[in-house]
Amino acid sequence: MGSIRPVKGETEYATRLQEMIFQETYIEGVSPFGMTECPHSLVCTVPEIKGGSLCFMDDGSPMYRLRPGTIQKECLYGIASFYRNIEQANSSEMCNGGSFFTKVSLFEEWIRTIIQLDY
Template sequence: MYTCRGFSFFILLSVSTMFIDAKNIVSSENRTNISQSLVSAIVDGIDSKSRMFFVIVHTTDSYCGGTMIDRHWVITAAQCVFGRQTDTTHIQAGDFTKQSAKQFYEVKKVIYADGFDMLTYNNDIALLKTKKSMRSLRSGHKFLPMCKREPEDLAVLGSCGMGSDSSYTINQPSKLQEVLYDHGSNSAGCPENQLCLISFLSGSSICVYDQGSPLYVMSCGQTKPQCLFGVASHWTGSNVGMGHLCSRVNVFTKILPLRDWIKNTIRAN
C-alpha cells in the first residue's frame, strides 16, 4: 500500500496560514473564451506548487480540469464533455502557477467510461485523445501515472484546480489552487466507485469548474504527487442550493476500478 504515517499532521500545520483572498468575478464572456490564459479555483484552497500534468479542458460553453496521463491522452470527468462537439473541445496545458504562455491542443477523440451515468455520476470519467503529442522538450509537460493500488487510511490526498474560489459566486484566482484530504475521511455510504472526502481545512472544497481535476496520492514527507487516484466529479451537502455553489463534501470517481478499461482503451485507440 501507499503509506504516509504522520504526514497528515505535518501537512495540516504547513498549510494553516496559506489562505488566499477572493479575486475578481469572471464574466460569462470570459468563461467561454479559450484564449484566456487563466480561467476561474478551489474554495479556501492554498496556492499549489507547479503541477505540470494538470490541464484545462475547454468546450464551447464551459471548461473543466483534467490530467495528462500519456503523450496523447487526458483524463477528465465525462460530464464535462458529454454532448459537446469534439472539434470545439481543446486542451490548455502549461504552468498554471504562473502568468505564462499556455499551449493548446485539439482533441481528436472522446471516449466515455463504460457505465457512465449523467444522473448519478457513476463512472464519471472520459478519455480525450489529442491530435498532436503533448510531449516535447520545450513544453515541460509531465504525465501523472495511475495508482496501482489503494493507499492506506493515513495517506494524504491532494486535488488541484482552477475552478471557482468562492462558494457564493464565480471568482477568478491568480494561480492554481490545491486542497488536501485525509484518505481516511472517506464517508461511509459513499457509492462503491466513488470517494466522498472532506478537506483538512475547514471550508476548503472543490467547486464549479473543478470537475475533472485530478485527485492524487502525495509522497511521504513532501508535497509531490505520486499517482492519480481519482477524478473530481461533484460535491454534496445540506448547503448546496441554499446560496452555495458547492459543499465541503467532495466526490471523486475512483481510478482503480476503471484502470484496466483506461489502459485497454488507450491501447486500442
C-alpha cells in the same frame, strides 16, 4: 480552474491554479437518519483546510495520492466528479457539503487498453 469564495449570485474565479489537500473518508454523509457509507465507485473526502471543497468548474480535476510523509505525487487516485451544497439558514455559502471523486482504479483495465500499455 474552479471558483473561489462561492456565494450565491457572486462567483469569483481563481487567476492561478489552486491546490487542495483532502483525506479520504469512508462516510459519504450524515443525515438525521444516520451516516451513509461512501459508495465503492467514489472517493469521498474531507478537506485538510476548513472550507476547502470542489466547486464550480472543478469537475475533471485530478486527485493524486501522495507519497507518505511528503507532498510528492505518487499516482492518479481520483477524478473530481461532484460536490454538494448544504443549505443553511442565514447563509449564502455554497460548495460546502463534500467533495467526491471517481475512483481511477475501477477503470484501470480500460485505461490500459486505451493507451495500449503492455505489462
